[in-house]
Amino acid sequence: MASSAELSHDFPFDPAYGYDAPDALLRVPAPPAPDDFDAFWRDRYARARAVDPRPVLGPVEEERDGLRVHGVTFTSVGGVRLGGWLALPAEGPVRYGCVVGHGYGGRSAPGRALPAPLPGAAVILPCVRGMGERSRVDGIPDAADAHVLHGIGSRASYVIGDCAADLWCAASALTALVPALAASGQPGGPRLGYLGESFGGGLGALALPWDDRFGAAQLTVPTFGNHPLRLTLPCAGSGEAVRAYHREHPEVTEVLRYFDAATAATRLTLPTLVAAALFDPSVPPPGQFAVHNALAGERELQVLTAGHFAYRGMVAEAAELDARRTRFFGEWLGSAGSG
Structure with a gap:
């Protein structure tokens, strides 16, 4: 791993934020939860699980990496119709399912490499x-700095809560389309995994503690960790829009308490692999490490030189993370399969 101190940049702030060693980052805590934090999220989850996702699987759009990729649409909370992609094994049975969150800005395609940790995945x-061509919603901005502020005046209306619900409804759509994945508590345990990076990493931390359909997760450079600290740290990502809003509306801190990924991680007990960066101009590293540090269950950490920033050695680090993910999810499935 390269030293983050060697990275040259022209940001008007330090993307390492004065944390010059992992040891200091490993001491960043999670903020305390509001008294009704669990009740708030369990209620949101119950309402999302009551939604009939009515998924529609489109024709095959491409075939690669041993997967056939279809377009898919489904219904989420509020009757909103969303889209994306579903990749199914070209050969052989489905062994497990995977929900993959995306970064801020959405996705316009499945991605160069479909992130199926192991063969036999339905992804x-x-x-x-509001994010990506397939999930445009009237009234919800599609730019990250505006999207992150949508409905932020109230915990009931804040779009981040509905985005977490979109992940739950995506899981419901997946299990409706692949009935073998539908039974939670089945012999062998949960058969759904989760992968999320940046925005998707933060959403995963918020969504996963309440959903027993999932058995393992990977969160890469997760956002939304330790909002009180994030509000003090300049950045080039969506957090800067929240900081600007906070200067005019300091009362927003009460809303943000319910959407803190590190606070939620104190409730997250499933095995979780976290990749957190020492240098990141978009998602301050202390918030990323706060998510990892707070995890209540089995956890594993890969320290990255940088996030949201190109650097020498990033290809090798990405390959190392891919290999670790394959091993991590393989151990989960092996354990589940022997349950």
Whole structure:
């Protein structure tokens, strides 16, 4: 791993934020939860699970990496119709399912490499509301700095809560389309995994503690960790829009308490692999590490030189993370298969 201190940049702030060693980052805590934090999220989850996703599987759009990729649409909370992609094994049975969150800005395609950790995956890649061509919603901005502020005046209306619900409804769509994945508590345990990077990493931390259909997760450079600290740190990502809003509306801190990924991670007990960066101009590293540090269950950490920033050695680090993910999810499925 290269030293983050060697990275040359022209940002008007330090993307390492003065944390010059992993040891200091590993001490960043999670903020305390509001008294009704669990009740708030369990209620949102119950309402999302009551939604009939009515998924529609489109024709095959491409075939690669041993998968046939279809377009898919489904219904989420509020009756909003969303889209994305579903990749199914070209040969052989489905062994497990995977929900893949995306970064801020959405996705316009499944991606160069479909992130199926192991063969036999049914992979749904949803676009959450407002993000990506397949999930445009009237009234919800599609630019990250505006999207992150949508409905932020109230915990009930904040779009981040609905985006977490979109992941739950995507899981419901996946299990409706692949009935073998539908039974939670089945012999062998849960058969759904989750992958999320940046925005998708933060959403995963918020969504996963309440959903027993999932058995393992990977969160890469997750956002939304330790909002009180994030509000003090300049950045080039969506957090800067929240900081600007906070300067005019300091009362927003009460809303943000319910959407803190590190606070939610204190409730996250499933095995979780976290990739957190030492240098990141878009998602401050202390917030990323706060998510990892707070995890209540089995956890594994890969420290990256940088996130949201090109650097020498990033290809090798990405390959290392891919190999670790394959091993991590393989151990989960092996354990589940022997349950």
